[in-house]
Amino acid sequence: MPVELVNRVESTIQPNEHPYMNGAWTPQTEEFNGTDLEVIGQIPSDIDGVYVRNTENPVQQPIGRYHPFDGDGMIHVMSFKDGAASYRNRFVRTKGFQAEQEAGRALWAGLAENPAKSERPGWGAHGGLKDSSSTDVVIHAGRILSTFYQCGEGYRLDPYTLEQDGIEAWTPIDGISAHPKVDEATGELLFFNYSKHAPYMHYGVVGADNKLKHYTPVPLPGARLPHDMAFTANYSILNDLPVFWEPELLAKGLHVVRFHREMRSRFGIIPRYGSADDVRWFDADPTYVLHFLNAYEEGDEIVLDGYFEEDPEPQSSNSAPAGFERIMAYLDQSKLKPKLHRWRFNLATGETREQRLDDRVLEFGVINNQFAGRKYRYGYSAVSKPGWFLFTGLVKHDLESGESWTIDFGEERYGSEPGFAPRIGAVDEDDGYLVTFVTDRIADRSECVVYYAKRLDDGPVCRIMVPGKISSGTHATWGQGEAIRAARGG
Template sequence: MPAELVETIKTTIQPNDHPYMKGAWRPTFNEWNATFADGEAEVIGEIPKDIDGVYVRTGENQVHEPIGRYHPFDGDGFVHSISFKDGKASYRSRFVRTKGFEAEREAGRSLWAGLMEPPHKSTRPGWGAQEWLKDSSSTDVVVHAGKILSTFYQCGEGYRLDPFTMEQFGTEGWVPVDGISAHTKLDEATGELLFFNYSKHAPYMHYGVVGPDNKLKHYVPIPLPGPRLPHDMCFTENYSILNDMPLFWNEELLERNVHAVEFHPEMKTRFAIIPRYGRPEDIRWFEAEPTYTLHWLNAYEEGDEIVLDGYFQEEPQPKSYPDAPEGLERMMAYLSQGLMKPKLHRWRFNMKTGETVEQRLDDRILEFGMINQRYAGRKYRYAYSAIPEPYWFLFKGIVKHDLETGESWSYELGEGRYASESPFVPRIGAKDEDDGYIISYVSDVNADQSECILLDAKDIEAGPVCRIILPERICSGTHSTWANGSDIGMPENSVLAA
């Protein structure tokens, strides 16, 4: 069945040479429905018949001419979903109809300034920890209680979408007044969703649990010494892990409502370990070497210890990007994995002695790691990290790690081809932790097209077993998720009707 153009969103963007509004980050404005089956021209290889579920990726896609300098994290949330069943696939793409998106569509222009501009340039009050930004709901997605939850990293309201039809249900009702940060965590074993938020007023952070019925079950303060900028959290079977890292707003400038990030190497990194339904008095604090970590990989309990894996930045406050256009030097430096140098790292917290032991797991620059989510919060063996394009917020390949043997394997896409965050997809009836596929959206700037690829997780070096060509090249993005059809009540006709 040919692709169906559902709607083209009107844009006011003028031609420009901004580095994050061209190439792989060129915005698109068309919303699509499309279905695919073996033997069709859009399918190269064979769509696996042993997977059942949906791959969802979000990202920032600016619609209107920005107010002042543009940062790619200002862009409107645009969700791409492709579902699989019985060797068929169905693709849908939609902008998230946030309150900000609808207000700007009605006005026909941008109403909110972004990260790089002062508050007075926004024409209306905003959302999140900085208070004047637009909640674009563009950072992360997870599928919980049968629906996509779309979130914003500066703490937004959270938006719900149907993972198959992309029908939109507006803001999430249980979200607290301080919002929810981007990285909520789903425990597939219990169906619980864990979340946190942060703000500029005491106690500066909260943590909560939402049940499999999508109702708020638990919400407690995590007191911090002042405003902080946590981006992610992690969990084990019995505990949740939050953090207080020494990269946060300059306190003197913050008093003048200037949000300038500063690294404090003289301070320790601190971790708050709290029982899943614990109270503030139950928190155990652990200290570690100063760093900043954008993303955690997984955590688990082992004897008296809690083991946490993530990406330790060797240079959390990189120097200015030397080849950036004037005025964008700091922005491009903070988007450069090559300058921040994140490395796969392990922390061990001894719950009896209070000691922290750290270990480097891989000395390559890697980030945006994924695992088999059935092992989230449990001891695991395999991980899949993105290989950054040097000095850009782009991914040129994937590394598979065997954390037991220390072996690794990699697949690179080739010049001008860039991956998305790439989840693990378990085969139906999988017997092993790595029995499945790695899935990703790939943007090819040479051919000016995008595709969805699947790699055999047991042999990623062999390259894609399947390439599904999308209706047009999509803008690069941020985070993604895979949800099993059996876990979320996948409808029988989910891949048959566009």
């Protein structure tokens, strides 16, 4: 198994019992190139592209309490072509990562700590919270774009070599939130950001040529904490949800998040190149939505699917180690109770209708990206381990028939958000593969696992052994090889 250890990053992490620095969340410090990897089964010859995953991977001993979202971004890529696969992983060389490497210690306190403990002033990714670029990852204009949920800078990497291209030049002064969206039909990237100063939100469009085409304020009543957005062929969908900092405490410099149950949720629908005056706001039941699945236009309606949290402000976890009660609660999907949900916004009447699509606790959904922003049929959601931020399996939904199918990764096997890889010559929407990284606690290794989406009950098509053990994380994506090569001019 030809594996090249490219680099071992210096770390000051000390052995500890933190629940999110052990097990499937054990930090990884080694960067590898791997080819001719051990394979159980056979790699499909009709798959061409890259599966890319971002992970939270701390390098420095934390200042105070560590939250897993504080970890440094590490990108993992499995590349597929002609029935072969190769693997690479690299840390994202953010300004914060480089500064801490030079200092040999942590310079920023994390999400669970008072920002005043940081050696850098202010709040958020441009102040007391390090921009680790460890939350999300998409492929746009032929390159990876990694982002941080607290509106940091966008970092670009080559999707095959993981060569670092640095900070994206068009990054606005208020940064880029995680979850920019790529419209594969046009090549455009849609994004938003948020801040503690008026107008509190902005929205923008970047062209297929990677040039900023549009950037507009979207005024909100105050500081908010939006995490995701959605889009259709002609509109983008933003949100103003009733989970945000307590305003009176925020005025005193305290960042205390509350669910304001008396308030309605608001969804802002804006034409793709619209201005603040064009935004139409629709009221809906109070909730928080961490992630949306997809949206599309149907007659006069905008249809939006996502994960409606039934309890956005859960009680502390009684089983958590001392000091981690709140952290564990907000990472526990079984407490937040996200359910697959549908909103319909009627552009003619201004009416909102809502529908529950599944009563199971599900989150972190993906689709065939070729259907993003368009009417679609299939979605793939992650199943979480109760009490933990760990994925134990996947559920495929047929949103037309109402049928669903389940994958269980197996005992002590924890996967990642999958990517959907359309099969070369695919004839319909679910004709392709689900690709995920799985860490096996019993075998003490990580694998890339591939399933044929039309026959999930058959189990994995193949399992590819990965050098090193991947630390867990949040988001992943799939990029078609043909589209990447076309965007790069070759």
